[in-house]
Amino acid sequence: MVSSKAARNSHGQDSSYFLGWQEYEKNPYHPTNNPSGIIQMGLAENQLSFDQIESWLESNPDVLGLKHDGASVFRELALFQDYHGLPSFKNALAEFMAELRENKVQFDPSNIVLTAGATSANEILMFCLADPGDAFLVPTPYYPGFDRDLKWRTGAEIVPIHCSSSNNFKITKSALEEACKRAQKKKLRVKGVLVTNPSNPLGTTLTRHELEILVDFICAKRIHLISDEIYSGTCFGIPEFISIAEVISGRIDNVADQVHIVYSLSKDLGLPGFRIGAIYSSNKAVIAAATKMSSFGLISSQTQYLLAMLLSDKHFTASYISENRRRIRIRHDQLVEGLAGIGIPCLESNAGLFCWVDMRHLLDKNTFTSEMELWKKIVYDVGLNVSPGSSCHCTEPGWFRVCFANMSTETLEMAMQRLASFVESGGQGEGPKGSRGLKRFMYWVRQLSLADDRTER
Numbered sequence: 001m002v003s004s005k006a007a008r009n010s011h012g013q014d015s016s017y018f019l020g021w022q023e024y025e026k027n028p029y030h031p032t033n034n035p036s037g038i039i040q041m042g043l044a045e046n047q048l049s050f051d052q053i054e055s056w057l058e059s060n061p062d063v064l065g066l067k068h069d070g071a072s073v074f075r076e077l078a079l080f081q082d083y084h085g086l087p088s089f090k091n092a093l094a095e096f097m098a099e100l101r102e103n104k105v106q107f108d109p110s111n112i113v114l115t116a117g118a119t120s121a122n123e124i125l126m127f128c129l130a131d132p133g134d135a136f137l138v139p140t141p142y143y144p145g146f147d148r149d150l151k152w153r154t155g156a157e158i159v160p161i162h163c164s165s166s167n168n169f170k171i172t173k174s175a176l177e178e179a180c181k182r183a184q185k186k187k188l189r190v191k192g193v194l195v196t197n198p199s200n201p202l203g204t205t206l207t208r209h210e211l212e213i214l215v216d217f218i219c220a221k222r223i224h225l226i227s228d229e230i231y232s233g234t235c236f237g238i239p240e241f242i243s244i245a246e247v248i249s250g251r252i253d254n255v256a257d258q259v260h261i262v263y264s265l266s267k268d269l270g271l272p273g274f275r276i277g278a279i280y281s282s283n284k285a286v287i288a289a290a291t292k293m294s295s296f297g298l299i300s301s302q303t304q305y306l307l308a309m310l311l312s313d314k315h316f317t318a319s320y321i322s323e324n325r326r327r328i329r330i331r332h333d334q335l336v337e338g339l340a341g342i343g344i345p346c347l348e349s350n351a352g353l354f355c356w357v358d359m360r361h362l363l364d365k366n367t368f369t370s371e372m373e374l375w376k377k378i379v380y381d382v383g384l385n386v387s388p389g390s391s392c393h394c395t396e397p398g399w400f401r402v403c404f405a406n407m408s409t410e411t412l413e414m415a416m417q418r419l420a421s422f423v424e425s426g427g428q429g430e431g432p433k434g435s436r437g438l439k440r441f442m443y444w445v446r447q448l449s450l451a452d453d454r455t456e457r
Contacts, residue, residue: 004413006328009154011147011148011152013157015144015147015391016372016375016388016391017042017119017144017145017387017391017392018144018389018392019386020042020053020375020379020385020386020387021040021042021043023038023379023385024038024040024385027446028040028054029411029414030405031382031410031411036383037228037383038148038379038382038383038384038385039384039385039407039414039415040385040403040406040407041384041385041386041403041404041406041407041415041416042385042386042387042401042403043256043403043406044267044269044274044352044353044354044402044403044405044406045353045405045406046234046268046269046270046324046328046353046405046406047270047326047405047406047407048322048324048331048405049270049320049324049327050270050271050289050329050353052319052320052323052324053269053270053271053310053320054318056313056387057309059303059315060309060310063304063309063310064301066305070086073305073370075457077154077301077302077305078301080301081298081301083291083292083294083295083298084114084291085112085114085299085302085304086301086307086308088262088305088307088312088433089114089304089305089307089308089311090109090112090196091109091308092307092312093106093109093112093263093278093306093307093310093311094106094108094109094112095107095311095312096311096317097232097263097280099162099314099317099318099321100232100268100321100360101232101241101245103211103244104192104243104246105245105246105249106242107245107280108282110287111279111280111282111287112278112279112280112296113279113280113281113287113290113291113294114276114277114278114298114299115223115263115277115278115279115290115297115299116210116275116277116297116299117266117272117275117276117297117363118150118228118230118262118264118266118277118296118422119145119277120275120277120297120360121262121264121277121278121279122146122149122150122194122228123136123149123150123153123154123225123265123271124135124279124293124294125260125262125279125286125290126149126150126154126156127154127225127289127293128286128290128293129224129260129286130154130156130192131155131156132154132155132156132186133155133156133157133189134156134157134188134190134191135157135158135159135183135186135188135189135190135191136154136156136157136158136159136190136191136193136194136226137158137159137160137161137176137179137180137183137190137192137193137194137220138150138158138159138160138161138193138194138195139161139163139169139171139175139195139199139357140161140162140169140392140394140395141161141163141169141201141202141389141392141393141394141399141401142146142160142196142200142201142393143196143201143392144199144391144392144393146158146194146386154312156191157186157188158371159179159180159182159183159186159188159190159431160393160395161175161176161178161179161180161193162175162177162178162179163175164394164396165347165396165399166360166373167203167355168209168346168347168348169172169199169205169347170207171195171210171213171214172213172374173213173216173217176193176214176217177214178239178276178364180221184303189225190221190223191223191224192218192223192224192225192226192258193214193217193218193223193224193225193226193424194226194228195211195214195224195225195226195227195228195248196228196229196230196231197204197211197227197228197229197231197232197241197242197243197244198229198232198234198241198350198351198352198426199229199351199352200231200352200354200401201352201354201356202347202349202352202356203332203347203349203350203351203352203355204347204348204349204350204351204352204374205235205240205241205242205350205351205354206242206245206357207239208242208247209243209342211242211244211247212247214244215244215251215255215259216247216261217249218255218258219253219255219258222258223246223258223261224258224260224418225243225260226260226261226262227243227259227260227261227262228261228262228366229243229261229262229263230262230263230264230266230268231267231268231351231352231353232263232268232269233268233269233321233325233352234269234324234325234328234351234352234353235325235350236325236326236328236329236332236350236351237349237350237351238350238441239410239420241351242422243261244259244261245259245280246259247405256282256283257282258281258283259281259282260280260281261279261281262277262278262279262280262288262388263277263278264276264277264278265307266382267353268321268324269320271307272447274299274303274307275297275299275303276299277302278309280303316326328353328453329403331404331405331411331412331443332349332355333410334402334404334409334412335355335402335404335416336355338412338416339355339357339402339416339419341416341420342416342419342420342424343361343423344357344358344359344362344419344421344423345357345358345436348359351401353404353405353406354401354402354403354404354405355398355401355402355403355404356399357386357399357401357402358398358399359399359400360396360397360398360399362374362398362423362427363397363398366406367397369390370397370398371389371390371397371398372388372390374388374398375388375400377422377427378400378422382418382421383418384415384418384419386400386401386402387400387401387402388400389401389454402421
């Protein structure tokens with residue numbers, strides 16, 4: 001009854017990443033209405049800085065009233081349908097992207113294609129750069145949604161670049177070459193490499209050395225590089241975020257036409273419902289094709305107008321960026337310290353809205369079957385939706401992505417209490433036992449309350 005494309009099973013919906021969401025939606029946690037429900041820790045959403053945006057809106061009521069200097073712009077916005085986008089918004093977005101990168105690089109608004117979110121941006125780039133059956137190399141672990149975003153409608157393939165915990169999952173030249181050889185054995189034509197920087201799910205930024213390796217690789221292979229930088233404004237620690245735009249600007253070889261950046265306001269501003277995404281490229285053929293394709297998923301002129309006004313307020317953006325990063329750091333530290341208190345370590349990270357959590361010691365066996373058994377217990381028995389490493393194509397069982405910015409401090413405390421009880425009761429493997437573990441957890445709770453006080457001030 002439907003087309004072969006609609007029926008094909010490459011959407012990725014059967015991934016444990018999406019299955020965990022479905023279980024949460026059946027039984028969502030609420031502190032009073034459903035206190036035994038599942039807590040959503042599989043959603044990389046930034047709810048920590050809404051008050052800053054709400055405060056700006058209260059101070060600028062004309063924007064929501066579709067007015068400019070007191071005069072209505074309703075008719076102008078209602079009739080606007082140019083798929084190139086509002087010039088005022090593209091200019092403001094280009095300046096904001098530069099500001100996030102401390103103005104070390106500048107962005108030309110004419111090289112921006114607006115899209116309905118980063119999902120749309122990545123898919124459009126696949127349509128522009130790859131034919132059905134062509135492949136992109138993607139470092140593991142990677143965002144589970146890429147199996148849908150990059151492959152489902154485009155017919156493109158993903159070949160994993162296998163990265164290891166032995167070097168904290170860093171990208172190496174040998175791993176790139178090995179992935180290329182595997183693609184060739186499958187008779188796949190490699191058209192490019194796609195990376196997320198900062199990484200989802202690792203919560204780490206790519207080093208300049210890794211970025212140089214990537215650029216050297218695509219130059220040698222004469223292929224493309226897509227850098228998904230939607231978490232660029234979440235970097236809260238050392239080392240600092242380095243955009244691929246900064247790396248290629250200092251090179252003497254002409255590689256700019258092979259490098260494309262994806263950005264979105266969903267994570268940095270916490271506005272996923274606004275569906276604001278962008279492609280940035282110096283390749284005129286890509287820009288022309290992507291602009292045509294963007295007509296299938298345009299951003300409303302009302303949304304563009306509102307955000308053009310907000311992003312043009314430089315006093316606001318400077319204050320927001322600084323405060324948002326501070327809040328993310330505090331919440332990140334709360335999760336890491338809470339997990340450490342019950343004997344669960346995390347990969348050291350400096351960005352993102354999640355941690356890459358090491359639960360290998362809680363597995364019965366070092367297998368992905370054991371990982372799935374542990375995941376099911378955490379979802380159904382503990383009541384936490386976290387994302388297992390296998391859904392991110394991690395090559396080592398026992399890693400999990402745990403999100404921390406989409407909930408209140410009280411909900412995070414409840415999640416940690418549940419996980420502490422699970423580990424204390426024996427759960428799986430050798431967690432901390434007896435009163436010592438509980439004392440460490442209660443110490444963390446006290447520290448969490450103190451941190452809350454500091455945040456409010």
